[in-house]
Amino acid sequence: MTGMDAILPTLNGGLQGYLVVALLLFAIGLAAVLLRRTLLMQFMGVELMLNAANVALLAFARFRGGDAQAMVFYLFIIAVAACEAAVGLALVIGLYRHRDTTDSDRAASLKQ
Amino acid sequence: MFMTFALITLLGALGMLLQKNIIVAGLFMVATFFGVAGLFLLLANPVAAALQIIVYSGAIMVLVLFVIMMLNSHEEEKAETSRPVQRWVSVALVLALAFGAVKLVLSSAGVKALDLRGAAMPQAMTLQKVGTTLFADHLLGFEVAGLLLLAAMIGAVALTKRNL
Numbered sequence: 001m002t003g004m005d006a007i008l009p010t011l012n013g014g015l016q017g018y019l020v021v022a023l024l025l026f027a028i029g030l031a032a033v034l035l036r037r038t039l040l041m042q043f044m045g046v047e048l049m050l051n052a053a054n055v056a057l058l059a060f061a062r063f064r065g066g067d068a069q070a071m072v073f074y075l076f077i078i079a080v081a082a083c084e085a086a087v088g089l090a091l092v093i094g095l096y097r098h099r100d101t102t103d104s105d106r107a108a109s110l111k112q
Numbered sequence: 113m114f115m116t117f118a119l120i121t122l123l124g125a126l127g128m129l130l131q132k133n134i135i136v137a138g139l140f141m142v143a144t145f146f147g148v149a150g151l152f153l154l155l156a157n158p159v160a161a162a163l164q165i166i167v168y169s170g171a172i173m174v175l176v177l178f179v180i181m182m183l184n185s186h187e188e189e190k191a192e193t194s195r196p197v198q199r200w201v202s203v204a205l206v207l208a209l210a211f212g213a214v215k216l217v218l219s220s221a222g223v224k225a226l227d228l229r230g231a232a233m234p235q236a237m238t239l240q241k242v243g244t245t246l247f248a249d250h251l252l253g254f255e256v257a258g259l260l261l262l263a264a265m266i267g268a269v270a271l272t273k274r275n276l
Binding site: 066069 | 113114115118121122125126128129134137138141144145148151152154155156157159160163164167168171172175176179180182183185188189191192193199202203205206207209210213214217218223224226227229230231233235236237241242244245246249250253257260261263264265267268269271272
């Protein structure tokens with residue numbers, strides 16, 4: 001199958017559609033981490049990638065008949081993401097205090 | 113409906129990637145998270161949609177925007193050294209990954225079979241079901257998650273406070 005045959009099932013909200021959205025979201029998040037230099041933008045890219053994983057996880061859960069295990073994993077992912085946000089932003093603030101920058105290229109060495 | 117929320121999600125993410133101003137990029141992220149919450153609603157999962165809005169749009173993005181405004185660096189700084197090779201390699205890598213994975217999903221027979229089987233059993237995720245599974249099977253994990261949140265909170269305070 002090629003062309004429209006391949007694309008059509010993604011348009012009506014089947015499992016393939018959700019997976020394609022999750023994959024594109026992950027790719028955009030990865031691009032933000034690789035291409036942007038500001039640490040806060042890279043941080044937002046990481047959040048996007050976590051969200052993409054959540055979309056794929058919950059799509060699979062729905063199409064397996066509403067599996068509640070997936071929701072438990074989703075809760076744990078959200079808890080870890082919140083921890084990551086708190087500690088990551090604290091590190092960015094610490095870097096800004098010491099080096100007066102939020103550019104990841106300018107923070108390439110651990111020495112002052 | 114699905115297309116609407118998918119477009120909100122992907123266009124918000126793309127706007128975040130291409131936006132020069134970091135505050136506007138953060139607001140694009142809020143739109144993306146609302147779009148993802150809409151997708152969760154369409155997946156018959158109102159619990160996840162509510163959590164998505166409360167935790168991501170509510171807590172995490174407010175924290176990020178707060179830090180952006182506090183640091184007062186709203187524009188991306190000028191690059192010290194331009195790295196054209198690395199940038200083009202990253203673009204090629206991301207595009208190859210996206211195209212390859214999407215092609216793989218669209219041509220997978222297993223995913224298609226799961227799609228047909230799953231469409232026949234529309235079961236909504238209820239808070240009761242989630243709570244029963246969480247507290248019956250994953251009680252230890254739940255407590256550890258609470259401990260992790262406490263540790264992260266103390267760590268964040270220790271990192272940002274000038275003199276404890």
